[in-house]
Amino acid sequence: MQECPEALNTLKYFKEKANEYHVVSAGSLLGTILAQPKSYPVGMVNLLDIFPLTFDEFLEATDPALYTYYDSIQKEQTIEEIFHSRLSEACNYYFIIGGMPECVSSWIKYKDPARISQIQRELIEIYENDFSKHNGKINSGRILLVFRSIVAQLAKPNEKFMYGAVREGGRARDFEEAIEWLVSAGMLNRVYNVSKMEHPLSAFDKLDQFKLFVFDTGLLKHMAGIDNSAILLKSSYPFKGALTENYILQQLQGQFEIAPRYYSDKNSEIDFVLQNGTDIIPVEVKAGEDKSAPSFKRYVAENHPAAALRFSKRGYRKDGDITNLPLYLVCKTRDLL
Known part of the structure; x- marks a missing residue:
């Protein structure tokens, strides 16, 4: 058009x-x-x-019978181990395939990861070609530099976007228009750091501190060069946390009227902060079953939020004031609050 x-x-x-x-x-x-x-x-x-398919839409397309069970899950419901195992496995495949329609369609038809990788490679090439075709006054080379820096940005310990990581000596004035273009195009999702975890969240945005995530987790997996076997065999790899956060954000998009934020200062970090009505909800993201999260636990103990969520590979359960949601239930976050 x-x-x-x-x-x-x-x-x-x-x-x-x-x-x-x-x-x-x-x-x-x-x-x-x-x-x-x-x-x-x-x-x-x-x-x-x-948007790309979310995990629940992916599940409905690839395993309708399992989706019927998934759709029926209610707040504080006990999820039997067999369903937990099957849903966790489906979630692992979603990390590999993502939600791009052609990838999902190919998976349904061929069940061939090599075909998925080929489609993902072609999609990324098409998008990168589009940068130069539609960029107007903005330098397409800078758009490409920002886009290709995302894996390295997310691989850093704090994941905060650094202009110097795009190009040595890079400044905000060099790349802020390119970032704005990519966010407006829907290619990247921007999450601002907030100075306070209070309602209304957007009033406390630190506009110069943010993280950038890719709009589809499967494409990010391909861009990062993660081998599928690392995900399926549940082995540990350095980018696992960043890929999981990207997945969480992708599933949270649109569930709440206010887009997710994060909180970070010299002493603590909260992975995501959600606003549900006037309630502020801290979120901790774990790529595995590890429960250590001192900043998150300290915030919960001191502030007693209406809800506190930990997303991990553990089952659906309450641990004191913290609700643990399996990674496959992120799409149902708002319904389960």
Whole structure:
């Protein structure tokens, strides 16, 4: 659609003079195009953002019977070990395949990880080619540099985005437009650090401190060069924590009216901070079954939040004031609060 502004403008005439027709149009990276349109039919068009499949949608597509059980899970329900094991295995496959429709479709048809890798490689190449095609005044080389730096950014101990990690001596003024472009395009998800874990969260954003995550976990896995066997064999690897956080964020997107934040200062760090109504919910992310999280536990003990969530590979259970949710239940977070 973005290749033809006249077609976009024509939508208002369908609304005004041919309202009996339902017209659907699509375009990639539209967030960047519509930011500065020559002419846009305000009030005449409903915008719908399309995201990769979340884990529950992936499960519904690949294993309808198991999805039926998954969909029935209620708050504080005991999940039998056989279902916990099967859902955990499905979640591992989601880490490999991700939610891009062509990848999921290929998996359903062929069950071949090599085909998935080929599709992911092609998708990344297509997106990178799109950067130069749609970037307007912004230097496409800088967009590419930022995008290709994400794996190294997330591999750092604190994961905070550093301009100097994109290019030696890099400053905000060099790359902030490129970042804004990638976020507007939906390629990257930005999570701000907050100075206070209080309602309303967005009032406490530190606009110069943020993390950037990739919009699809399967694509990030491919970009990082993680071998599928490392995920399936549940072995430890340095990027495991970052990949898991990327997955958690992808599943949380859209569940809450306010986008997730994180909290970090000299003494502590909370992986994600959620706002549910006026309640502030701290979130700890564990790639395995480890329960050590001193900052998280200290915050819970001192502030007694309405809910405190730990996402890990452990089962669904309460540990004192902390609720442990298995990684496969992230999509149901809001329903289970």
